[in-house]
Amino acid sequence: MKRASLLALIVFLALPVQAQDLPPGHPPTAPEAPLAEGDSPPPSEATPEAGEATAEDPHAGHGHAEGAHGTSAHGGSMDAVISRAFGDPVVAVAGPTQTLPPGSIRITVTLPNGQPLPNSEVALGIMRQGGDRERTPGQTDASGVLTYANLPTGQGQAYRVNVPYQGATYSSTPFQLPVDAGYDVRVEARPVTREDRSLLLVLGQTMVELRDTRFHIIQQARISNLGEPTYVFPEDGMHIDLPEGFTAFQTQAVMTDQRVEEVSGEGLRIRGSLPTGQVTLTWAFDLPVTGSEMVIPIENPFHTFQYRVLSTAQREMHLEVEGMPPAMRFEDQGRSLYGTEMQRSPEDSPFSEIRIRMLAIPGPGPARWIGSGVALAFAIGALLMLMRRGWNDGGKRSLAERKAQILLDVKTLEAEFAKGEIGEGYRRTQKAQLVRELSRILYQEERLSVATVTIDMPTTAAATAKSAKTKTA
Numbered sequence: 001m002k003r004a005s006l007l008a009l010i011v012f013l014a015l016p017v018q019a020q021d022l023p024p025g026h027p028p029t030a031p032e033a034p035l036a037e038g039d040s041p042p043p044s045e046a047t048p049e050a051g052e053a054t055a056e057d058p059h060a061g062h063g064h065a066e067g068a069h070g071t072s073a074h075g076g077s078m079d080a081v082i083s084r085a086f087g088d089p090v091v092a093v094a095g096p097t098q099t100l101p102p103g104s105i106r107i108t109v110t111l112p113n114g115q116p117l118p119n120s121e122v123a124l125g126i127m128r129q130g131g132d133r134e135r136t137p138g139q140t141d142a143s144g145v146l147t148y149a150n151l152p153t154g155q156g157q158a159y160r161v162n163v164p165y166q167g168a169t170y171s172s173t174p175f176q177l178p179v180d181a182g183y184d185v186r187v188e189a190r191p192v193t194r195e196d197r198s199l200l201l202v203l204g205q206t207m208v209e210l211r212d213t214r215f216h217i218i219q220q221a222r223i224s225n226l227g228e229p230t231y232v233f234p235e236d237g238m239h240i241d242l243p244e245g246f247t248a249f250q251t252q253a254v255m256t257d258q259r260v261e262e263v264s265g266e267g268l269r270i271r272g273s274l275p276t277g278q279v280t281l282t283w284a285f286d287l288p289v290t291g292s293e294m295v296i297p298i299e300n301p302f303h304t305f306q307y308r309v310l311s312t313a314q315r316e317m318h319l320e321v322e323g324m325p326p327a328m329r330f331e332d333q334g335r336s337l338y339g340t341e342m343q344r345s346p347e348d349s350p351f352s353e354i355r356i357r358m359l360a361i362p363g364p365g366p367a368r369w370i371g372s373g374v375a376l377a378f379a380i381g382a383l384l385m386l387m388r389r390g391w392n393d394g395g396k397r398s399l400a401e402r403k404a405q406i407l408l409d410v411k412t413l414e415a416e417f418a419k420g421e422i423g424e425g426y427r428r429t430q431k432a433q434l435v436r437e438l439s440r441i442l443y444q445e446e447r448l449s450v451a452t453v454t455i456d457m458p459t460t461a462a463a464t465a466k467s468a469k470t471k472t473a
Contacts (some may be wrong), residue, residue, distance in 0.1 A: 242266070312387075
């Protein structure tokens with residue numbers, strides 16, 4: 001049933017777009033059929049098997065061989081279409097070659113039919129171990145070739161070839177140059193489309209975790225481009241609204257061309273491009289708990305095959321999702337979770353929002369109140385001690401204690417950021433507040449020191465005068 005629904009969605013979404021978006025005269029493709037169950041992949045030897053893509057011939061196995069495999073609109077079997085659409089996008093192949101001297105990278109840019117692409121822009125990215133990054137621009141010649149020479153070899157840096165084309169960017173995976181050979185990189189620049197009908201959310205997932213007084217929400221989107229043209233996201237990005245009041249936005253970077261960026265106070269946007277294949281994007285944010293029951297709206301702009309919602313199962317808290325079956329409780333790696341999911345077919349009405357209802361949300365744990373009580377008792381004790389001492393130190397000790405606490409808060413903030421529990425924006429805001437308060441404390445300490453000197457000097461002068469008067473007498 002699941003496979004039948006997926007096939008129906010592919011036919012419904014992808015094939016009309018492919019027919020519309022391919023340029024006139026584009027040859028029909030016959031993608032290589034996937035391996036049958038139990039088969040072994042072709043050996044990776046110097047002489048590849050027929051149909052295997054290599055740096056020497058990146059078009060092998062990309063569907064331009066003669067003969068059809070079956071029934072798709074482009075001459076390939078539906079199994080081959082699925083394999084192509086749900087595999088990793090492959091637009092560049094790279095490997096060492098003895099035909100180039102060490103420290104050289106030869107980049108060849110072609111169209112899908114193998115025709116060279118002259119005067120194509122190229123950017124060579126250089127990533128060094130210390131974290132420094134550099135981009136060296138270039139342009140292919142009349143034969144679609146650009147060669148970089150005299151580059152550092154070894155493990156001190158990695159390289160990545162990027163080729164922008166009609167709004168898309170085609171990139172190799174990062175590689176290091178061997179000390180005894182050059183490197184050959186072949187990039188295929190494909191037709192592009194801005195029609196999002198070819199995009200399918202193969203699996204969307206939202207995970208809701210209760211963390212004291214906030215929900216930590218993690219979202220994953222496994223997106224596939226079912227069409228042959230590369231999909232280019234809108235220039236200002238595909239916008240997705242997040243629930244009102246969200247904070248601590250985080251995202252996980254990917255090695256491909258897609259970028260997830262925060263839109264302050266609104267949500268996020270996805271930029272870049274997606275060739276045929278799939279990619280998984282991940283982002284997270286926090287949402288303050290506002291009561292014992294909350295509705296969390298999640299916007300969904302994609303055609304969707306499957307969507308799943310999970311939550312932690314804490315005390316009496318329960319999960320409901322509108323339009324999905326009742327949530328089931330289960331164990332996963334020692335954690336108790338609630339979960340529900342749904343699958344879609346072309347006949348189902350589209351939906352643009354998932355509404356998650358959290359019920360019986362527990363209040364803050366007792367540890368928080370115990371901690372607050374201890375802190376209050378400590379503060380009262382400190383106040384009584386100061387009163388007994390008659391404020392002899394002018395408040396210096398209380399300032400020193402608060403300064404030590406601020407430094408501890410900064411250390412805790414950095415630890416939470418390193419664990420991924422808070423986002424960069426929240427960390428920056430909180431740290432700025434702590435630094436401002438620390439600056440005020442340092443200023444107050446400096447004034448107290450000056451005041452102490454000013455007060456002590458007359459006392460010392462008076463004592464000296466009294467001593468002189470006594471000696472004279």
